[in-house]
Amino acid sequence: xxxxxxxxxxEVSDLRVEFGNPRHGDVASVLNGVSYQVSAGETxxxxxxxxxxxxxxxxxxxxxxxxxxxxxxxxxVRFKGEELLGADPERRRLLRGESMAMIFQDALSALNPxxxxxxxxxxxxxxxxxxxxxxxxxxxAELLDLxxxxxxxxxxxxxxxxxxxxxxxxxxxxxxxxxDPELLIADEPTTALDxxxxxxxxxxxxxxxxxxxxxxxxxxxxxxxxxxVADRIAVxxxxxxxEEADAASLYxxxxxxxxxxxxxxxxxxxxxxGQLDPIPGLPPSLSAIPPGCPFHPRCAxxxxxxxxxxxxxxxxxxxxxxxxxxxxxxxFAERFVGASPEEVLTP
Amino acid sequence: MGRYTLxxxxxxxxVFLGTTLMIYYLVWGLSSDPFAGKCGQRACPQSYVDxxxxxxxxxxxxxxxxxxxxGGLFTGDFGRTFSGNEVSDxxxxxxxxxxxxxxxxxxIEIVIGITAGVVSALxxxxxxxxxxxISTLFLISxxxxxxxxxVKQVFGVELGWIRTSVPTDPDVFQLFVPGLVLGSLSMxxxxxxxxxxxxxxxxxxxxxxxxAKGLSRRRVVVAHILRTSLLPVVTFIGxxxxxxxxxxxxxxxxxxxRGLGGLVFQGIQRQEEAQVVGVVVLLVIIYLLVNLVVDLLxxxxxxxxxxx
Amino acid sequence: MTDTITDPQAEAEIGSAAxxxxxxxxxxxxxxxxxxxxxxxxxGTVIVIVLLMALFPSLFTHVDPVTGNLDQSGADPxxxxxxxxxxxxxxxxxxxxxxxxxxLAVGLxxxxxxxxxGSLAGLVMGYARGLTDAVLSRIAEIFAGLxxxxxxxxxxxxxxxxxxxxxxxxxIAQVVLTIVVxxxxxxxxxxxxxxxxxxxxxxxxAARALGAGPLRIMFRHMLPxxxxxVLVYGTIQLGVNIGAEATLSYLGIGLKDPxxxxxxxxxxxxxxxxxxxxxxxxxxxxxxxxxxAFVMMGDALRDAIDxxxx
Numbered sequence: 001x002x003x004x005x006x007x008x009x010x011e012v013s014d015l016r017v018e019f020g021n022p023r024h025g026d027v028a029s030v031l032n033g034v035s036y037q038v039s040a041g042e043t044x045x046x047x048x049x050x051x052x053x054x055x056x057x058x059x060x061x062x063x064x065x066x067x068x069x070x071x072x073x074x075x076x077v078r079f080k081g082e083e084l085l086g087a088d089p090e091r092r093r094l095l096r097g098e099s100m101a102m103i104f105q106d107a108l109s110a111l112n113p114x115x116x117x118x119x120x121x122x123x124x125x126x127x128x129x130x131x132x133x134x135x136x137x138x139x140x141a142e143l144l145d146l147x148x149x150x151x152x153x154x155x156x157x158x159x160x161x162x163x164x165x166x167x168x169x170x171x172x173x174x175x176x177x178x179x180d181p182e183l184l185i186a187d188e189p190t191t192a193l194d195x196x197x198x199x200x201x202x203x204x205x206x207x208x209x210x211x212x213x214x215x216x217x218x219x220x221x222x223x224x225x226x227x228x229v230a231d232r233i234a235v236x237x238x239x240x241x242x243e244e245a246d247a248a249s250l251y252x253x254x255x256x257x258x259x260x261x262x263x264x265x266x267x268x269x270x271x272x273x274g275q276l277d278p279i280p281g282l283p284p285s286l287s288a289i290p291p292g293c294p295f296h297p298r299c300a301x302x303x304x305x306x307x308x309x310x311x312x313x314x315x316x317x318x319x320x321x322x323x324x325x326x327x328x329x330x331x332f333a334e335r336f337v338g339a340s341p342e343e344v345l346t347p
Numbered sequence: 348m349g350r351y352t353l354x355x356x357x358x359x360x361x362v363f364l365g366t367t368l369m370i371y372y373l374v375w376g377l378s379s380d381p382f383a384g385k386c387g388q389r390a391c392p393q394s395y396v397d398x399x400x401x402x403x404x405x406x407x408x409x410x411x412x413x414x415x416x417x418g419g420l421f422t423g424d425f426g427r428t429f430s431g432n433e434v435s436d437x438x439x440x441x442x443x444x445x446x447x448x449x450x451x452x453x454x455i456e457i458v459i460g461i462t463a464g465v466v467s468a469l470x471x472x473x474x475x476x477x478x479x480x481i482s483t484l485f486l487i488s489x490x491x492x493x494x495x496x497x498v499k500q501v502f503g504v505e506l507g508w509i510r511t512s513v514p515t516d517p518d519v520f521q522l523f524v525p526g527l528v529l530g531s532l533s534m535x536x537x538x539x540x541x542x543x544x545x546x547x548x549x550x551x552x553x554x555x556x557x558x559a560k561g562l563s564r565r566r567v568v569v570a571h572i573l574r575t576s577l578l579p580v581v582t583f584i585g586x587x588x589x590x591x592x593x594x595x596x597x598x599x600x601x602x603x604x605r606g607l608g609g610l611v612f613q614g615i616q617r618q619e620e621a622q623v624v625g626v627v628v629l630l631v632i633i634y635l636l637v638n639l640v641v642d643l644l645x646x647x648x649x650x651x652x653x654x655x
Numbered sequence: 656m657t658d659t660i661t662d663p664q665a666e667a668e669i670g671s672a673a674x675x676x677x678x679x680x681x682x683x684x685x686x687x688x689x690x691x692x693x694x695x696x697x698x699g700t701v702i703v704i705v706l707l708m709a710l711f712p713s714l715f716t717h718v719d720p721v722t723g724n725l726d727q728s729g730a731d732p733x734x735x736x737x738x739x740x741x742x743x744x745x746x747x748x749x750x751x752x753x754x755x756x757x758x759l760a761v762g763l764x765x766x767x768x769x770x771x772x773g774s775l776a777g778l779v780m781g782y783a784r785g786l787t788d789a790v791l792s793r794i795a796e797i798f799a800g801l802x803x804x805x806x807x808x809x810x811x812x813x814x815x816x817x818x819x820x821x822x823x824x825x826x827i828a829q830v831v832l833t834i835v836v837x838x839x840x841x842x843x844x845x846x847x848x849x850x851x852x853x854x855x856x857x858x859x860x861a862a863r864a865l866g867a868g869p870l871r872i873m874f875r876h877m878l879p880x881x882x883x884x885v886l887v888y889g890t891i892q893l894g895v896n897i898g899a900e901a902t903l904s905y906l907g908i909g910l911k912d913p914x915x916x917x918x919x920x921x922x923x924x925x926x927x928x929x930x931x932x933x934x935x936x937x938x939x940x941x942x943x944x945x946x947x948a949f950v951m952m953g954d955a956l957r958d959a960i961d962x963x964x965x
Contacts, residue, residue, distance in 0.1 A: 064558050097561030109552040113651055114575055123570075124560050159650040175560065358793070365797035373813045484954060488947035490898040492905045493921070493939050500928050500935070586799075593804030597902065611805070615812045623812075627805050634800055 007081040008037040009183055009215040010061065010100075015075035017056055017065070017239075020287070028286035030056050032239040033075065035313075040182065041213035043206070045230035045247070047220060047262065049283050053239040054219045058185045060085075061217075062102050063092040079183070097124055101176035105188040107168035111160035117144070117171045118156030124178040143174040147204060166197035173204065183215045184208075190225055202229055223262060227251070232325075235259050238284055238294040241313055245326040249318050255328035255337035257299045293330070305331055351652070355642050359635050366631050368413055374620045376409035399429060403621070416624075425625035430617075434625035437610055442629075444517065445595055445606035451519050451526030452533070452591060453584070460534040461580065464541025465573065468549070479538060486535035491594040495528045495601035512603040522604075529598040533587050540583055544576035551575075578649050585641025592630050688959035695955040701948035705941075708755035718749035720915050732933055739933040741924060750915050751937050757916040758942070761830055762897035768835035769896075770889045773842025778881065780843070781850020782873050788847075795840035804902065806837045811908040823914045830909050834899050838892070845888050849881035856880070887957040894949030901942055917942040 017031040031053045038044045046054045059065040061077050063084065077084040079099060084092060104110040112120060121143055122136035131139070137156060144152035147170040160168055169189060176184060186205060190198035206229040209216045220226060226233060227247070234244040235258065243256040254260045261279035281298040284290055293311050296302040311329045316337050318326035326337070399405070403426070404412045419426065425434035467479040486494075502524070503511035513521050548554060549572055557571045596608030607626050614622030646652045689695045708715060718736075723745030730740040738747035776795070780788040801809075810833045815821050821829075850873075853859060859876050867876075903909030904918030905925065912919060920938040928935050 062559055064555055093561050093563065095561070096559055102559045104552060104556060106552060110556045112553040112557070112571055112575065114578075114649060116650075123557075123562065123566075127562055127566055161651050172556075175556075179561070358796075361793050362796040362800050365793070366800040369797060369801070370809055373809050377813050484950055485943075485947060488894060488898070488943055488950050490902050490905075490942070490946070492902055493943060496921070496925065496928060496935060497939065500932060504929055589799070589802035590804075591802075593802040593807075596804050596808070597906065600906075611808060615808065623809065627801075627809055630802065630805060631800055634802065 007078070008039045009042075009080060010038040010217075011076075011078040012036050012057065012061060013076050013078075015057060015060060015077065016073045017053075017060060018071045018073050019069045021068070026287060029289060030070070030239050030286055031060070031075075032289070034236070034239065034241055035075075036234050036241060036244065038183065038215040038217055040215050041209070042231045043209055043216045043218055043229055045218045045220060045226040045233045046236060047223065047226060047233060048236035049221055051283055051286065052236040054221075054236055055187050057236075058102065058187055058217060058219055062096060062100060062185060063089075064096075064102075097128060097176075097179045097181065099181055100183040100185065101179070101181040102185040102187065103169070103172045103176045103189050106192050107165070107172040108160060108192075110172060111168065113160055116157050116159055117163065118158075121156075121171070121175045121178055124175070128179060139178075140174075143178060144171065146177070147171070147174040147208075149174070165193050166201065169193060169197075169201050170204065173201075173208070177208065177212075180212070181214065183217070185217045185219070187219045188221070189218075191220070191222070198225065205229065235262070238289050239286065240294065240329065242295065242330070243328040244313070245318070245328075249326050253318055253326070253337045255316055255318070255326065255333040256295075256330045257301055257336065258295050259328075260336065261298075301332060303331075351646055352643060355639055359639055363632070363635055364417075366635075367417065367628055368410075370624055370627050370631070371413040371416060372409055374624050375405075375412060402427065420628070425629070426621040428614075428619045428621050430619070432622075434621050437622060438607070438625060438629060441605060441607050441610050444604060445599070445608065447517070447519055448522050448526055448529065448595060448598070448604065448606060449588075449591060451522045452530035452595075453588075455527055456530040456534040456537055457584065460537025461541050461577070463534075463538040464580075465545060467538065467542045468545035469568070476542075479542070483535035483538050486531050487539075489531070491528065491532060492597045492601060494531055495525075495598055498524065498528055499601060515605060517604065525598050525602045525604060528601070529591065529594050532594065533584070533591060536583060536587065537580055540580050541576060544579050545572055548572050548576045578645065581641060581645055581648060585638050585645075588637050589634050592634065685956070685959035689955060692955050692959070694951050695959075698948040698951040698955065701944060702952065705755055705759065705945050705948070708752050709759040710756075712752045712756065715752045716746075716749045718746045720745065720750040720753040721913055738937040739931065741920070741931065741934045742927060747920075747934055747937050750920055751917070751941050754915045754917045754920055754938060755941070755945075757827065757910060757914050758897050758900060758918065758945070761827060761834075761900040761910070761916070762893050764827075764831045765834035765838070765896040765899070766889055766893040768831060769838045769842050769892060770885060772835060773839040773844075774846045774881075774885055776839070777843040777846025777848075778850050778873050778878060780847045781854055781881075782869060782877060784851075784854075791843075795843050798837060799840040801837060803837050803899065804906070807833050807899075807903050808906065808908060810836070811903065815908070821911075823910075826910055826914070830900060830903055833903070834896055838896070838899075842885065842888060842892070845884050846881055849884050850877055853877040853880040883960045887953050887960065889953075890956055891950050891953035894946040894953070897942070897949070898946045 013035040015031050015034040016029075019028045019030050020026045034053065034057050036044060036046070046057070048054050056065065056070070060070075060072060061084070065072070072085060075085070079095065084095070111117065115123075118137050118140040121140035122131075122133065125131040125136035125139050126133060129136075141152045141156040144156055149155055149167055149170050155163070155167075160171070163171060169192075173189075184205075189205065190201050193201060202225060205216065205218075208214065209229075218226065218230060230247045232244065232246050233250045234241050235250075235256065236242065237258050243250065243254065243259045245253075245255075250259065251263075254263055258279070261277070264277040265279060279298055284294055284297070290297055290307075291310075292308045293299070293302070293306040296306040299306065309331070311331045311333075313327050313329040314333075316326045316328055316333055318337055328337070330336070404415050407415070416426065423435060425438060427433055428437075463479050463483070467476045470476045498509075499511050502508045509524050510521075513525065519526075553575075554567060554571050557567045562571075595606065596611055598604070599606045599608035600612065607630065610626050611623055613619070614626065723740065723743040725744050727736075727740045727744040728742055730736065730744070732739040732747075736746045736748060738751060741747055741750070776791055780791050798806075811829060814829055815826075854877060859872060862872050862876050900909055900916065901918030901921060904911070904916060905922045907922060910916050910919050912923070917938040921935060921942070924931060924934040
């Protein structure tokens, strides 16, 4: 692919990552061919339980995956058409912060306790832009102000432990915006926060993305967080994307039993949906993913075919979706896609 | 910060009082007759006994003696020996040499210890790492006097690389080998502590953040991993000064250095209680002061302490 | 509180029932780790051999360690005396073997004393906190403020004037007590830190809320969770204390002839190393190897119990 305007901001295809040492025979297949795309200004939400590979994908994109124990065994990550896997480490470093930035779940441990919040933001201006310490601190204060931290000029000289949880996450966001990246990866940015603060942070992130036409990958296991801000949603299970669609279609016509299960296990604020149905069982061990469809042991609709044949991610005929936007990896996706999420289907 | 400083200062006072009282009591309070053996085989002349009893306040209860001694300390008076020397004069002659030795040891401990720890941590599982781990274990197991005797014997006597004793007023270069011997144990601890601390911090979330910010490896290692990892090392070096001073007594003996350690020994041999108490009290004061400074330094380095 | 739980003691039992299982897991995991570590196997072997030397010196030698032949003063190692002879013509090999006993005995007794005193203080401080903690902390600092060698000199010379002949048993007791008095604050700090953490655990809070007595909380609930770091400390300290005994003996204020310990042997030869280096080399090697074995054992234990350092 050439570097044209048509190339999406980020294109991950068939990404494969293993953990562990094959010589000891304790290999876990963490990513088994993950593909997704993000365009400029678009927010992609990546949903899934812990261990589904959401964060590992993000870390691989950022180039901060710990290797070992991780090992990238295949696939490609292209940023504006440029292949990143196998690229010069120095080139990748320069992309970090500048083109893509990341915010983490636990801002308290993600910020260095011995430096002021301002110094940690200013660091990027000083070492990436060659600014003086003083100018960099001014810029840091501006950023804190941008993410709506009151009294920014003063708080820039405070330490992370003096900030409240929500304020810390705002500071984290300010830090990620320092070099004006085109892609922001937010790894469970609100999980550690109170519900009221969660909404404020999501609102801030959404606003910033729209203002700056910044692409965002929002990693979460919380369907409620996604609904407000996501343009598109990808659902991950056992290191694979099992369903992907624009947000509205996915909510209206979930086509994979796992997605349906996720939705049924979340209490709905409008009171609809009746009782909660948690998905039975546990996600599979990544060192022993069951043959066939990895979800079949937990799926109420599994048939023989599901136990032997791995379903591929394919486009569905969803009346609400634009084009072939709605894709799912289930042998019987057509059966589910027409039904509303609440309908109980008999196999 | 001000409150923290004040609190630490106040905490040091009872420790100072308690330690000096304990030393004073052990040395003066427990001996039944301070004049036993002072004047050879005969009993001391009564005039001498009276003079010394008055000068050393031996007529008072020990606690009063101690208080008067403390009062003297504040005016720089460490008392006088039975033979009539001012203890402060003896100390003034010996202290600079011991101080130089201690500085050499601490510098070696910090420079070599931290460097070895950093190299070991950054290399991960490798030959260098294993070598440093094993050699530090070995150093930790060597009592200072054994290291001293062996170094003196092997490098001094057999190989002839170093002189087996140092001049009366040695400079820092002449004190390098004794300093190395003295600092070797702490150096090993510093190396291991730095390594462990670095390896823990390398996996810390804030280091991942620093990498994600696109900082250079050098900046990540120095400003984020090392800077944070040195916190426990600083504390260790402070608390370890006690063993360094004790080790100095031994090292000075091995290399015939006329420092404070020599004074303590001389004092014991000649039964000059004032000399022993003077030097030990001085070392305790230094120890407490250094610990105070290290605590304050720690608060400067770790903002979480400062604002508690 | 629901009506199913009527007996506070029963609830306390439930709280503690969960934790021996976790503890057993910790220890058996640690054991599995240890068995594969060469460091552990080597140090374990050395410790067993040294223990045998201390308990049954006759397994290794039948030569009398205290009577010598002055004609053979300072003789080099030979088939007659493997490690040579010392200033008084005594067999260095035999003395080295017999020296293991007192060296180890002092180290072991001092360590037991340090760990007992320090742990008890630390546990009480971790449990009671507040004033008790502050007062005991200051007291510990008084002892910690006295550097080991200096403190040893002051204490031991106070009780034994230079040149005084002191019975061996009393001397051993004095050396042991001196080491305990000067090193317990370190054991206390380690136990206190662990106890403070343990006191924050929910099951301890639950036991407290349900009215379990202080002794029960300290010994049934907190102690089992504080043992690991103290055990590691104790193992390393055992080695360090053997070295401490040798240092005190070397300075002439610890054990003395006719007691045979490695420190005594080194002290005796220190002024004549040039004439008879073997009389320094062998006891010093045994001393260092033994200390190293305990330090390595402690290191291996720590790695097995707390894998973060690896």
